[in-house]
Amino acid sequence: MNDTVTQTDGCMTGVYSATGECCEECPIGFGVHRKCSDPNATNTICTVCEPGITFSSVTSHVIPCQPCTRCSHNEVMTSACSIMQDTVCECAPNYFRTDPQTDDSAPGPTSACSQCMFCPPGFGAAVPCSPRQSSQCQICANGTYSDIVSSTEGCRKCSVCNEGSIVLKRCTDISDTVCSDTYIPSITDRPQNDKMTTTTWIPKSNTKSSGFSVVPIFCTLLGLVIFGLLAYVIFKKWSFKKMKLRQTQKMTRSSSCHTDIEGNTISILSLKNGQNYTSRDSALDRSGIGSICRQPLMAVPSAMPYQQLPSDKRHEVERSLSVSRMDGRDWRGLARELGFSDLDIVHIAQTCTVSTPPARALFIAWHSRDTKRATVGTIVEALRRIRRNDVADLIPVFTYSAYHFPGS
Known part of the structure; x- marks a missing residue:
């Protein structure tokens, strides 16, 4: 003014x-x-x-x-939005913000999070990745190594073999030292007082020979291995036959379900021509159609107005959507998909009561605003766009444009 x-x-x-x-x-x-x-x-x-x-x-x-601000897919929420402060978002692990917000009075960050540099084997992160800066890699110096790909791990010191151990493999920039505590003689080693020429030397055991032979044990183990291989081949053949049997049964059930869907379409056309449910069900039972798959008969046309759904089904949908979620995929997210503004959402939240929860108030307002589009098909599509398939699956629909409901 x-x-x-x-x-x-x-x-x-x-x-x-x-x-x-x-x-x-x-x-x-x-x-x-x-x-x-x-x-x-x-x-x-x-x-x-x-x-x-x-x-x-x-x-x-x-x-x-x-x-409230919504965190992007490269960010994680460190503090939820309340009535007195906005959402606080930080970059996810292995991501950093290229130009972080320096003014505390601004509502949020001015740039998106970018992926940090990953150091390959042979290189370590001299500066590890953090939400405020990217990583910086440097080649591993002598005495250090790195055998992983990482944006935070630096080069590690090479291991030193204990006294009395031998080095099987020396440390490189991409692998650690490999040590062994067991003495492995070379082919030129032999006892000092042995005058015989030999190619290999095996240390003598302090225990006397007892005449024990390992041949029976070796034969037993070989027999067990062969038996295990035969059992594995038999099991695989049995599994293959069982899988083929399941595929055959699945194809049979699929054909039966297709026949039942055709029967369901015929029943809808019969309803349009004035026939009742009793005559339709009797005809289907006499012909044997629908005796295997009954689920398509429970589906409703996508053009059906939402208000004509059974009351128990509507209450189940509204009860699932009325539960508040931190990611916003509740009745508020659905309201935005249906074209409601934030002020409309606030008005619905202020006017709802115990007998009329927010989701039910949303559907009533939507039906009053756009009667022609207030159908179960529109609801299901909106629910799938906000990734609430658990609620969308509560309303099995099918598309049949030739069938119209009163008032649709």
Whole structure:
């Protein structure tokens, strides 16, 4: 309003309405619902912000509640949105923000999170990846190695073999030292007092020979291995036959289900021509159609108005959507997919009651706004777009454009 009076004495805002009253400020957690300068307004009207949807972190006589920020797919939420502060998002592991927000008064980051550099084997992260900076790789120096691909791990020191151990493989820039505590003689080793020429030397055992032979044990183990291989071949053949039998049964059931779907289509055409359910079910039972698959008979046309669904099915859908979720995929997310604004969502949340939960109030408002599009098909498509397949699967639908419901 252009005729507001500006004064300074005794008024925190320094702004006065046309009637001369000091325009009061809304506290933190409250937003301006109606400004002091609006026509016929005597003072500022405040409204509490809705948790998880809107917030207000400042006191003001002109700023309404602001919508909460949603973290992107490369970010993780470190602090949820409340009525007094916005959502706090940080880059996910192995991601960093290229230009982090430096002004604390700004509502959120000014750039997206980018992927950090990954150091290959032979290189280590001299500067590990963090939410504020990317990693920096450097080649592993002598005495260090790296055998993994990482954006945070640096080069590690090579292992040193214990005294009395031998080195089977020396440390490289991509592998650690390999040690062995067992002495493995070379082919030139032989006893000092042995005058015989030999190609290999095996240390003599301190125990005397007892005439024990390992040949029977070796034969037994070989027999067990052969028996195991035969049992494995028999099991694989049995599994293959069983799989073929299941495929044959599945094809048989699929053919039966296709016949039942055709019977269901015929029954719908019969309903359109005035026949009743009793005559249709009797005809199907006499012909044997539908004796295997009954699920298609439970589906409803996608053009059916949502309000004509059975009440128990509607209550089940509304009960699932009325549960608030941190990711916003509840009745509020569905409302945005159906074209409702944030102010509409706030209005629905304020007007709902115990007998009329928010999801039911949303469907009532949607039906009043757009009767022609308020169908189960539109609901199912919107639910799948917000990835609520668990709720969409509660309404089995099929498309049949030739069938129309009253009022659709």
